[in-house]
Amino acid sequence: MKLPHVLRWLALFYLLTLVLLTTTGCADNIIVLDPKGPIAEQQRDLMLISTVLCCLVIVPVLFLTAFIVWRYRDRKGSTAKYTPNWEHSTRLEVIWWGIPIVIIGVLAVITVQATYALEPSKPLASDEKPITIQVTSLDWKWLFQYPEQGIATVNEVKFPKGVPVRFEITADSPMNSFWIPQLGGQMYAMSGMAMTLYLQAYEQGHYWGSGANFTGKDFAKMYFNVESTTQADFEQWVKGVKATSPELTLDDYQQLAKPAASDVRTFSAFPEGLFEMTVTKYASLHNHGLSWKDIQKIQVKE
Structure with missing residues (x-):
């Protein structure tokens, strides 16, 4: 009976290993993350900031999804509280709607500022003649x-x-x-x-x-x-x-x-x-x- 449990953990371990290898092992080959000019540098920063802001929502959701599936799975001896008529929580609603709205607002402001700053036909500030x-x-x-x-x-x-x-x-x-x-x-x-x-x-x-x-x-x-x-x-x-x-x-x-x-x-x-x-x-x-x-x-x- 312990074998399936071990196999599940091994599968999770290999999955995490694969993710780490694909996201870090190839980083040197992602040339858009190795800028050599002011425009590419600002665009890279915008991508990184956007990714971090999105991860503030995505990462907790993924972890909570895995936790809920594991914590409230059907099993013998479960001590999870059974509340079939539960349908609303103001605190939870504020959390899972309020945080994304704030993040989207911040991301919108950053994106608008970057859009105007990186307008393609805008001359670059330089002492050199273009x-x-x-x-x-x-x-x-x-x-x-x-x-x-x-x-x-x-x-x-x-x-x-x-x-x-x-x-x-x-x-x-x-x-x-x-x-x-x-x-x-x-x-x-x-x-x-x-x-x-x-x-x-x-x-x-x-x-x-x-x-x-x-x-x-x-x-x-x-x-x-x-x-x-x-x-x-x-x-x-x-x-x-x-x-x-x-x-x-x-x-x-x-x-x-x-x-x-x-x-x-x-x-x-x-x-x-x-x-x-x-x-x-x-x-x-x-x-x-x-x-x-x-x-x-x-x-x-x-």
Whole structure:
């Protein structure tokens, strides 16, 4: 008769062990909890605070559920008080409704404050002048244009550490989501729209970037390399791209925009206004049967 009792405790022990292993053993691989910039750092703190507040309700409820099931189980010799007509307790009602309401209120205030503080298009406070990088989501690759430096890259983005980066994001493909987990949350890339996202890296390093929306066959290959460098190394990299890479022409862009995965590529120049052309061909024209050449002619006239 003692064997089932022992087995129950062994099952509980193994369950707790499994939970500990899955929640602590993989912690080093959760990159959103290892921020390298001010935005990601604040977002991590918000997640941790929200988790702790939720646990103030969830953990006691789980323990009380297990305790009640164990304490009031049907067994011989039970001394539990039998009250079949009990239906109300003001004290208990206040506890299990009042505490969650207070927690939800606190969580609401924190969330509203963080929402306004972390508004994506809000410039970051810094003594450094922001660098602008235009991002275009393609099937299944990312095109980065540096309007101030006059270069472009595919599946690779570099910028100086400590310098705010103003990402202007659009799509010339199905909607996707631009995401560098260690620097900040994701931002949707949508055709006909130019979204703004400010990010910054505290230190030099290599980070992982990815599309966070499922967009078809080669979605899994739609990731990009992110590197934060010193200002001198960034300028040297720009000079190297200008000196050794080919130009990106409109014909090249049309080929690049076709659905296919791509390796890292660099370009020493790109057509002026290419990003704006990509946005406006969906935003103002809605592609009303117009060809690429028709769109180019209209853009030139404007």
